[in-house]
Amino acid sequence: MQTYLLALNPTDSVISGFLPAAGRLGLSVTLLTDQPEVYGPPGALGPDVEVAACDVRDHRAVITHISRHGQPAAVFTNSDHLQTQGALAAEFFGLPGKDWRAALRTKDKALMRRHLAAAGAEPVRSVEILPGQSPAACVEAGGVVYPCVVKPRDGVASEDVVRAEDPAELLRLCAEIRARRPDAALVVEEFLPGELYTLETLGDGRRLHVLGGFHTRLSPPPHFIEQRLTYVPGHPAPVREQILEQLALLGVGFGSCHTEFVVHEGRARIIEVNYRAIGDHGDLLLAELLDIPLFDHILATHLGEALPESLGARTGRAARIDSPCADRAGVLTSAPGAVDRADGDVRLTYRPMRPTGERHPLHRTNRDYLGILRTVGPDQDSVDRAADAFLAAQRWEITP
Template identity: 70%
Template sequence: MRLYLLALNPTDSVTEGFLPAAARLGLDVTVLTDQPDAHRAAYLGPEHPRIEILECDVRDFRAVITRISTHHTPDAVFTNSDHLQTQAALAAAYFGLPAKNWRATLRTKDKAEMRRHLAASGVDTVWSAELSEPAALDAPYPCVVKPREGVASEDVVLVDSSEELVTRCKEILARRPGAVLVVEEYLPGELYTLETLGDGRTRHILGGFHTELSPPPYFIEDRLTFVPAHPEPVVAQVLAQLDALDVGFGACHTEFVVHEGRARIIEVNYRAIGDQCDLLLGRLLEIPLFEHILRTHLGEPLPADLGARRDGAARLDYPCAERAGTLTAAPEASELAVDGVQLTYRPLRETGERHELYRTNRDYLGVLRATGTDQRAVDRAATAFLAAQRWEIQP
């Protein structure tokens, strides 16, 4: 069976998750990408057999359809990229294959359209506006300004006045010529995620995370702590909003805040959670997560019970650069077992690399995954590991 996987740059989710899962399922894989050299360099190991890499303008669904129709017959078209969900959905639908509703992928990717649709559906209304050029707005400050189709908290910032809004919009549009920005009211509350997996009929709740952020005005995710089960009323509110968006096929990573018992969606990423949280989740729940996701795109129904382990505790920490410069010292990759806690550290930057300060997850220096069965033990082990490490950045 032939799986077409659409991708931009290589990611841990694909390299360590979906491609090994495809190999275990016995699938022949064709990667369609606009960065073929980067993918060839990423898949040199023996754990990536039977992977074909073809260059394609994957942002254009017509180019994707043409590339597939002039190559091997597809059995599934899949992507885990935020940017390519609509293209993959349209291509899969063209070939009569299982797919997400392209309207749902579009309205979740387009943050302004998501707000309009949720309001029109009567499930939640958030004040928002769109700007294609800097302008003062009579808005309910503080507000959040962000790219309409952005990802990873890039160029997401809190503003307290119309003057600051104009200044921030000028800065963002200078970096993103032609972009459209969304300005929306700030939603107070604790930030969480809900991770779901569905086949269009059955939907499983995999749990979620409590997210700790950097101080305002930026929104960098510093730490995520696993939440095995959110309160039922909270889950019901989030699922009602996902139903209104027609989200229910494959994996979905939803970010939401809870304030005084009310759950309100911040954004919907219609894919598996990233930044190695998906790798942790499969390991923690002891389920073949990536295989389940791929099987839904092959048209296979999900089991009524995934058999997920429910006694796990976990957290992820992201050591983050606080200034621009060259990374001159950093810990190497490691695997440790401490007091029943499994620690996995992976560097995300090479020593000797120079970077600017982005105020996004591109500032991450590494990621620590800690898993066990007791949250206090997990927290102690993670805290001690991080305290013993050293990252040095020279101007």
């Protein structure tokens, strides 16, 4: 069965998750990308994977390319940037997929806020600043409250997401982001207090499975770098139901979804919805922790298969993800290599995210990650001890 996978740059989710799953399902994959050269020479991804050049940000180019090769079995993407394009292509060919309207609502942060408010959810004060508009005029007209958060409307990975304490700081931050992204629309919204969590879901359009979620530890303000994710097998029922109700209002319920939210005084309020699997090894951790063929299930929904009533997920274990970050610009001169280790009943998997010898600026996003450590064990105490001991024994040296 011929399946098309839309992608930009290579990710661990695609290389280590979805492509092996496609092989297990007997699928022939054409990976459509605007960066074919970064995927290596022909055959580098396996005998059943072809890499083809395509302007994947344009749904018309995607549909035209696929139409030259006959009716596909599925069109799929795990990219934040390509969900609407993938959904439109799947709909064009009459294939199972996400509602393109829901994909657009979740990608466009201003549209998400407007839609949730219009549907009756508790509103979040927000202002959209389009390219060419005056941030000062928009902020004044929108009645921004402080502290607030400014972010690109279509951004990902906490890039250029910054907290502002007062009007002067906000206008300065808008100017700095505009200098880097002159064509980007911005969103300024009230800062939502509370503990940050995620909810991970998997659906087939009829049945929705909740896979648990994570409690997120962030870097100190004003930036929002995710430094640690601790697995939460089940959020309190009132919290879970509040988030599921908001996802239903957005039209989310097909394939995988990674939702970030805060809980404050019993209220659960969405920060953002990423209508794809959690990244930065979170999906790989879930597959290992729950002992389920997660990537196979996600692809199967796009082939039109119903999810089982029970996924048979293993329970009673704990896990966390740690992401050591660069704290300065420079050359990474010393760092640990890949590690796969069993420490009693605890399994540790470390993967470098940056090669030694390369110079990098300081991004203040997950592009500053030096590596990712996944730790799975029988209980949280043993997981925490093993992860803390591993991290304490490592050295990452950056030369300015």
